[in-house]
Amino acid sequence: MTLMSAALGGLLAGFDGHFNFAVWCLCALGLVMAHATNNLLNDYTDSRRGIDKDNYYRNQYGVHVLEDELLTPRQFWGYVAVTAMLALVPGLYLVWQSGGVTLSLLLAGAFFVLFYTWPLKYFGLGEPAVLLVWGPLMVGGTYYVLAGEWSWPVTWLSLLYALGPTSVLFGKHIDKLELDAAKRVHTLPVILGEVSARYWVCAMLMLQYLGTVALVLLGVWHWGLLLVLLNLADFKKLLQVFSEPKPAEAPAELPAGVWPLWFSAFAFSHTRRFTGLFLVGLLLQGVF
Template sequence: MFDLRMWFRALQIIPRLSKDEWDRLDLVSRWLIATRAAVFVMTIVSAGIGGILAARDGHFSGLNFLACLIGLVFAHATNNLVNDLTDHLQGVDEGNYFRAQYGPQPLEHGLMSVRDVLRYTAITGAIALAAGVWLVAATGTAALGLMLAGVVFVLFYTWPLKHIGLGEPTVLLVWGPLMVGGTYLCTAGQWSWDAALIGTAYALGPTAVLFGKHTDKLPADRAKGIFTLPVLLGEPLARRCVTVMLVLQLLAVVTLVWRGALGWPLLVVLAALPLLRDTAAVFARPRPETCPPGFPKHIWPTYLVAYAFRYNRRFGLLFLLGLLIDLALR
């Protein structure tokens, strides 16, 4: 029987489960948890931005947009599965590593076998690939390069890109020009540098989220020889980088409105300023070594990433709201 309550929960957080609880789950719930579906909102926002921009410019194919949305979400899910599988096979996640503390790592916790994960990965990746192939056939070879770039990033983000300080720049590129620009291209049938630029402004948020996550697990990554940008920069500078990215994101939207690339309704993102202030205050202080009083224990040891993710979700939804208002007024 399908557990809709668990579906909703898995889309909000990454639930911690025992083996008995896992065995009682339906297939969809297992897939949502194994793929860390709670973070799909960032991908959905990127696709939504590209689609709404295409509609604003008078070029919108609903079928192509749906294929883009499905393809991008399943590509993101495939990447998360590949991430866990690669880190498990390389021994990164063993020994109560950070990833195994904040939610179920299906392989490390014995919830799934390698064969199970390979099966999930193959099916999930096939759906993403099928959507990409359909879009290439529907829109021409212009989408082929974007699809191939996506395949490369899905397969090689975990290793070697993340290990050599290129994981964070990859997220900026993927969640911006690749997702937003690619969705615009496939939905409108033409490339738009404005859409790519607008996408890059939004992608500063997901990049800040990844910075927060990698800063949370900086000591563990350093001990494992994983040289993410926060490991290379050190915690104080990494925390300052997150604040700078979030401020730049807001300034970029204001600038894009000023130069006419975005309509004035996008200024609704300024409603995120109070939460930005609170988030910046968290990142101004060293990360605590133990769970602070009042902080949700079921989220710990994720800390900085939790605040960055909460802010990015608020900003992203306001961004979409502003685009929809602008579209309605036009």
């Protein structure tokens, strides 16, 4: 999803005649490595605070290099240093080359990398942070670095796209709502409650479709974006899933290795399809 944000920003800049492949590669590398650094710091923080101990939800769906003792602390911090440098060096180079708002974008990205896990995630601010990061910061920021100017049409479009990654995070936090509440991790689903959180996801994804249609009807973007409507059948399935509580155990039709992910798995599947159609629609705009 991070790479898709970079691709979206580059594509939009290319439409306006500002694409530079080398600069875009630096943007994409910096964003992906910043995300990698955040993931590592997320595991470290939750491990140190006792959130990921005792076979907590996080250990059930993926490898945790600290809890599973696959890396020593020294090796772990070496890994963090490498990913952080691969994020920071391209970022500083782009600041030097582009100037302007680029430094502010870099500092904002560093803030979210360092403080997403704590305190943002612990106080219901993780989900809004993802909306801002995967939208205006990544997509709008990539566009700015390439084009040298901020674009509000790109910003609105980026927010529609970012509703997808935000729904995935929302779904994951609903999946582990009871565990988070017991460990006093007050994600937004914990604050809203399980039922309200499920309907929030439905509303966000419905807004993706309505917002896309609105931008086309207002003439802000090309009709090719209406390709996302081909995903309405998948959206209907997602609505059915989110209209009911999570099953007590994995349904037989669920692919092996997915459980205990449930809501997040369906949200990710929907987002992947929506994003693919979204990008194809934008490519059609470039062609026509």
